[in-house]
Amino acid sequence: MRRRDRDRKYYLTSESVTEGHPDKMADKISDSILDELIREDPSSRVAVETILTNGLAFVGGEVTCDGYVDVNDVVRDTIDNIGYTEHEYGFEADSCGVMTAIHSQSPDIAQGVDREVQGAGDQGIMFGYATTETEEKMPMPIITAHKLSKKLTDVRKEGKLKYLRPDGKSQVTIEYEGDTAKRIDDVVIAAQHDQDVEDEKLREDIKREVIDPICGDLVDDDTTFNINETGRFVLGGPQADTGLTGRKIIVDTYGGHGSHGGGCFSGKDPSKVDRSGAYMARYIAKNLIAAGLAEKCEVQLSYAIGVPEPTSILVNTYGTNNIPERKIEKLTKEKFPLRPAEMIDHLELKRPIYEKTAAYGHFGREKEEFTWEKTDMVEELV
DSSP states (O other), X not given: OOOOOTTOEEEEEEEEEOTTSHHHHHHHHHHHHHHHHHHHOTTOEEEEEEEEETTEEEEXXXXXXXXXXXXXXXXXXXXHHHTOOOGGGSOOTTTSEEEEEEEOXXXXXXXXXXXXXXXXXXXXXXXXXXXXXXXTSSOHHHHHHHHHHHHHHHHHHTTTTTTEEEEEEEEEEEEEETTEEEEEEEEEEEEEEOTTOOHHHHHHHHIIIIIHHHHGGGOOTTOEEEESTTSOOOSOGGGTSOEXXXXXXXXXXXXXXXXXXXXXXXXXXXXXXXXXXXXXXHHHHHHHHHTTSOSEEEEEEEEOBTOSSOSEEEEEOTTOOSSOHHHHHHHHHHHSOOSHHHHHHHTTOSSSOOGGGSSSOSSSOOOTTXXXXXXXXXXXXX
């Protein structure tokens, strides 16, 4: 791969959504159910999906667990914690309908996974990405968009902007010169709100309480702000837009930068390499970058169902490598655990940590539970 022209100016955009967005609500419900099942049985096999629509939460999927979880309670508690607690929001934790259709994992799949050397829970391709352009080793557009969405939720839950409701979105466009992020060109915020708030007040408040603290010095006189440009966002959440688990896979990963294998994460236990493989690929890419072996790095892993060894490993540094890519690939194969059971053990994935991943990005957040964000392999690589 050739390095991008160092003097070329271009723009990159990423979006994020709040935890009250219907798709993210569905992700959080699915991962909350997963967490409760893992608490009951760390070896639970889980693949659950949630659909949310006007007045109804429907959970379906496959579960094998040596324990019991009250799915109805988990669904309602998750919706309540997100903030859908008022009847006027059009969707409310205590009054919405909850339906379930859950059955056990197919024995045909289980026999390929439950063997002495655990095989992958499905075929698939996974990507991990890291870059030096931010402290979090993430692309600046997506990490900034996530911070804006999280701030929008924080000012609502803290009561700073009492008229805000749970649904919301952000979008950020960054101007680059070569590989360097120079400034924020455009910020988009869509914030659900109460009936009687004035547009001008909302825009001033959002600019002051949400955008300014996050965007800081990257904003200049030419930056544009598009805040609730339709002029009204009262109707939101599942009443206005059906939510579905796994429909925000680009928000969950790198904001459209690098590649995506197509599989979602939420609601899946770590025997599914869609999740554990993607976490390991991020872990590898971030450690390679932290070790100074490249400035950008994308790692692709692929697996076949029932087979423990990856079917392929590819490292792409976009021409920013400081040692030959073939040597980086050799280090990857030698130093990192790549069988499903090894990945699960190394990253400690049989823990109830997943509800926290479901909003504001699976990557780029330095939480103790997010072991795939550690750079503890650097000494092994240099």
